[in-house]
Amino acid sequence: MTLALILLKQIIIMFVLVVGGYLLFHFGKISQEGSKSIANILIYCSLPCVIIKGFLVERTPESLKHLLLSTVLAGIAILISILVSYLVFKKDAIAGFATAFANPGFFGIPLIIASLGNEAVFFIAAFIFFTNMGQWTYGVSILTGQKAALKLKNIITAPFMIAILIGLFFYGTGISMPNLMYQCIDFGSNLNTPLAMFTIGIYLAQTDIKKMFSKKILYGVSAARLLLIPLLTLGILTLLPASMNDMKLAILIASACPVGSNVAVYAQLHNSDYSYAVETVVISTLLSLITIPLLVTISQFMW
Numbered sequence: 001m002t003l004a005l006i007l008l009k010q011i012i013i014m015f016v017l018v019v020g021g022y023l024l025f026h027f028g029k030i031s032q033e034g035s036k037s038i039a040n041i042l043i044y045c046s047l048p049c050v051i052i053k054g055f056l057v058e059r060t061p062e063s064l065k066h067l068l069l070s071t072v073l074a075g076i077a078i079l080i081s082i083l084v085s086y087l088v089f090k091k092d093a094i095a096g097f098a099t100a101f102a103n104p105g106f107f108g109i110p111l112i113i114a115s116l117g118n119e120a121v122f123f124i125a126a127f128i129f130f131t132n133m134g135q136w137t138y139g140v141s142i143l144t145g146q147k148a149a150l151k152l153k154n155i156i157t158a159p160f161m162i163a164i165l166i167g168l169f170f171y172g173t174g175i176s177m178p179n180l181m182y183q184c185i186d187f188g189s190n191l192n193t194p195l196a197m198f199t200i201g202i203y204l205a206q207t208d209i210k211k212m213f214s215k216k217i218l219y220g221v222s223a224a225r226l227l228l229i230p231l232l233t234l235g236i237l238t239l240l241p242a243s244m245n246d247m248k249l250a251i252l253i254a255s256a257c258p259v260g261s262n263v264a265v266y267a268q269l270h271n272s273d274y275s276y277a278v279e280t281v282v283i284s285t286l287l288s289l290i291t292i293p294l295l296v297t298i299s300q301f302m303w
Contacts, residue, residue, distance in 0.1 A: 003115055003300060004293040007253075010114040011289050014107075014197045018285070021201020035202045039265070042195050047105050048163035049188030051128065054121025055167025056182070059174050066123065067171075070247055074127035077233045077255045078134055084229050088220075094273055095217060097139045098263045098280035099224045101131050104254035105160070106196035106261065107285070111292065112250050123250035125164055132160050135262050143270045199261060200285055203278045218283040221259065225284050226291040230256035234295065238302050245303055249296070256295045258284035 024030045030038070057063055085099035102108070105128050112120050156162075170177055177185070212218065233255040237248040259280045267277035 002297075003249075004297045006115050007111055007296055008289075008293045010111055011292065014110060014193065015289065017194050017197030018201040018204065021198030022205045023201070024198065025202040025205040030198075030202060035199065038195050038199055038202075041191065042106065042199065044159050045188050046191040046195060047109075047128075048159050048166075049185045050105070050109050050121060050192050051125060051160060051163040052167045052170075053118060053185050053189050054125060055164075055171040056177060057119050057122055057171065059171055063122070063171075066244070066247055067125075069244070070123045070251065071126035073237070073247075073251050074124065074130050074254075076236060077127065077229075077251060078130040080232050080236075081229050081255070082134065082138060084224055084232070088224050088228075092217070093142045093145075094263065094267060094276050094280065095221050096142050097135075097266065098221050098259040098277065098284070099229070101135050101139060101260045101262065102225065102229075102255060102257035103260040103281075103285075104128055104131055104257055106192065106199075107288075108254040108257045110193040110196075111253050111257075115253070115296075116246055116250060120246055120250045123247045124254045125167065127251065127254045128160055129164060131260065132158065132262075135260070135266065139263075139266060140270065143266060143272050196261075200281065203261065203264065204282050207275065207279055207282055212279045212283065215279065218279055219287075221280050222284040222287045225259055226256065226288055227295075230291075230295050234299055234302070237299075242303060248303065249299065252295065252299055253292065256288070256292050258288040 021030070025035065081102070082100045085096045089095035089099055104124055108124065108127075109121055112124065169175075230252060234252055237252060240248055261281050264274060264277040264281055266272075268274045
């Protein structure tokens with residue numbers, strides 16, 4: 001089975017879970033308060049477990065080199081996203097936020113694991129870090145029109161940051177995680193995909209689907225997020241040797257992910273257009289069924 005087909009199969013599975021979340025909310029089996037609880041499980045439990053698990057690899061000169069290089073590439077990819085979002089949607093805060101930040105944690109990780117294995121999550125740890133940092137700073141600043149304050153305490157105590165520090169501890173020291181702890185981490189990480197997709201389904205259930213599909217701006221955001229940004233990133237990655245293809249593909253998939261669901265969270269928090277934010281997540285997620293396999297296929301021809 002080709003890599004594009006593996007990804008397509010995984011995306012279809014994820015969309016079945018989205019439908020499950022939609023139906024559960026639509027028929028009142030999950031409430032608005034319940035959806036917030038699911039989001040908390042994702043942020044404070046499952047995603048940190050996935051990140052920690054990704055660092056549980058043997059520390060070698062080659063893996064250290066890959067960690068440093070993937071950090072640089074992630075930084076470049078995020079800067080490309082922010083620059084494109086600024087140039088294309090300078091006067092539209094929601095569109096600018098949505099375009100700038102993808103969904104590598106909840107959407108990208110399942111695809112990367114399906115195509116490259118659990119160890120490849122290691123390659124996008126920095127990508128997840130930069131994405132969350134960017135949302136807290138640049139994202140909040142364009143939503144509020146004010147310069148965001150960067151508080152060290154908030155960064156250090158963020159769930160994803162704690163997970164990265166724990167992962168780096170085990171990676172850097174070479175200490176083996178106790179088997180009981182590893183099994184707990186493994187179970188927690190397995191929650192990531194179904195709960196994240198249920199959340200997107202819950203978002204979908206709160207939108208006017210017919211009206212949403214008629215909004216041209218949503219397709220503009222999706223085109224920038226799903227095609228323009230990953231194609232520019234693909235061009236940069238092509239400069240690297242074939243020996244780094246696994247790392248290149250992990251970064252490309254993270255860059256090609258749909259709009260991050262945090263745009264809706266931050267829009268609600270800062271009294272912006274929550275419905276519009278949700279629609280950018282839903283439409284881009286639906287269209288990614290086509291664009292991600294397409295981009296991966298293109299990369300296979302180029303690499």
